[in-house]
Each structure stands twice: as C-alpha cells, then as structure tokens.
Amino acid sequence: MALMITDECINCDVCEPECPNGAISPGEEIYVIDPVLCTECVGHFDAPQCVEVCPVDCIPLDPDNKETQDELMAKFKRITGAA
Structure with a gap:
C-alpha cells in the first residue's frame, strides 16, 4: 500500500530528501506522494523513511492504493531495475 501525506503536513521539508524513490514532491499546499x-x-x-522522520505523524497508509508486500517488492524492482 502506498503512503499519503495528510493536510496535517507542516511543510517542514524533511520527508522529500529521505525518499529513495523520489515519490515525494511539493504539492500546491503540502507535500504529496506519488503512489x-x-x-x-x-x-x-x-521502514518507510518519510514516516520515520515526520515530526507531526501525517503520513499514513493510503487506503486508495492497497498493495501487498510482494507487489511493493515488484514495484521496487521495476523502479530500480533490480533483478
């Protein structure tokens, strides 16, 4: 399941550089995660690095993007080219 950033985000900028996949970017009002x-x-x-560094705990699982661990690993391999 992908993660999402809620409107509790304070735009502190700590999550974006922690994402190894480049999935986090500034949105119109708060940061967003590309599922x-x-x-x-x-x-x-x-563990998700963005969740680890978030000072306001505003990065829950995205209920609209449910994925199994196997699906997440397949996505990782597709994104990174890992075998």
Missing part, C-alpha cells in the same frame, strides 16, 4: 513511485521503502529499508 506509482511509493514502495513504502520496501527493497531499500525496513
């Missing part, structure tokens, strides 16, 4: 690129850091880290 096509978000793997919840599967393949890179044991």
Whole structure:
C-alpha cells in the first residue's frame, strides 16, 4: 500500500530528501506522494523513511492504493531495475 501525506503536513521539508524513490514532491499546499513511485521503502529499508522522520505523524497508509508486500517488492524492482 502506498503512503499519503495528510493536510496535517507542516511543510517542514524533511520527508522529500529521505525518499529513495523520489515519490515525494511539493504539492500546491503540502507535500504529496506519488503512489506509482511509493514502495513504502520496501527493497531499500525496513521502514518507510518519510514516516520515520515526520515530526507531526501525517503520513499514513493510503487506503486508495492497497498493495501487498510482494507487489511493493515488484514495484521496487521495476523502479530500480533490480533483478
């Protein structure tokens, strides 16, 4: 399941550089996560790095983008070209 950033975001800028897939970018009002690129850091880290650094806890799972661990790993491999 991809992650999402809620409107509780304070635009502190700490999440964007932590994303290994480049899935986080500034939106019109708050940062946004591209579900096509978000793997919840599967393949890179044991936990989503954006969630780890977020000071306001505004990055939950996105209920509109449900994925299994296997699907997230397949996405990681597709994005990174890993075998």
